[in-house]
Amino acid sequence: MKPPTLMRVGVVAVAAVLFMLVLGWWQTRDGDRQAAGILPLPINQMSFALTDQSGDTVQPKDWLGRPTMVFFGFTWCPDICPTTLSDISIWLEEIGPEADRMNTVLISVDPGRDTPEILGDYLSNFDPRIIGLTGPLPQIEQAVDGFRASFRKVPQDDGDYTMDHTAGVFLFDADGRFVSIIDYHEDYRYAVPKIRRALE
Template identity: 50%
Template sequence: MSPRKLGALAGGIFAVVLAIVAIATMDRAPLGGPGQGSGTAAIGGPFTLTDEAGAKVTEADFLGKPTAIFFGFTFCPDVCPTTLFELSGLIDKLGPEADKLNYAFVSVDWERDGPEELASYTSSFDDRIRGLSGTEDEIETVTKAYRVYYKKVPTDDGEYTIDHTASVYLMDKDGRFVGTLAYGEAQDSMLEKLKRLIEGA
């Protein structure tokens, strides 16, 4: 196996471990509950990013409907395409109800991912998944607000991969955090969470 493939494999394994740690340590409110009450970690907040058309987007653009938001990057070898493929499948299973949710994919790779790259990447999945990019400062702001872990890791070929939180964050219609879809979680469980998120709206 080439050094690049070994690096990508190691990055993918580490991302899965991060997802498990994130779920084990994240303080979450019960899905369908009131959102962020006492004892619940503050996740979410103001941000400014750029969509696939080059337009500026803020957290206010996602209010009014619940949101499923995932952080990754287009060069991701496995976790990101797997997650977006699964999310596309869930959207399909929701049928017409799927339009009652927002879906966002935020790239943490500000050096390589811009509107054009995000548009090309998300076109492989459901067209309702909105790709968002930003400058280093903008990505720092949104990842801190959502308590997303990410770290650039050099690979042997002189390039880099990025280790990152592998969970999909679920926000209610008022922008309050209510839970996650874990990487590798059973599809039936994830589908039930999305249905409850819609019902709670």
């Protein structure tokens, strides 16, 4: 048998590269489709009714006309929630009066413990523009579903429990369209421009 010529080797190599490129494109295309399926709904397609720390009922439609920043958490959270709320307070201070145009919201995933009064006391430690929402578990679940977020109660050895939950901060423009998500503890240099983009 004759050894393969240089030209044959070249043809095989080019074919292999083309195959890998096509395969990569196909997988990426499929991944993009899957990602598109888990994006948060536009705010005008969400449906829930929760109570803020002042006792007022809040629905998603109330947010339309202003950019919106939403975070899920709970007042007994040992680290992620206070860290994120501190970050949000810093971001709002950096943006300044322009941030007054935003709905900035914490939705509790622990309605069994987080009453409006407790939320109010807890949020008094952070920027006053942050509003807390709580309510019946089915309404919390509807809110979580609309944002394509998640949460679950985790029992602890001492008989108490904690909550696992999505830790990102969701950003929407004034028309209620999803703009971006700020990851937990994302660098300030990247988080603030994302918020400014929602304010545009």
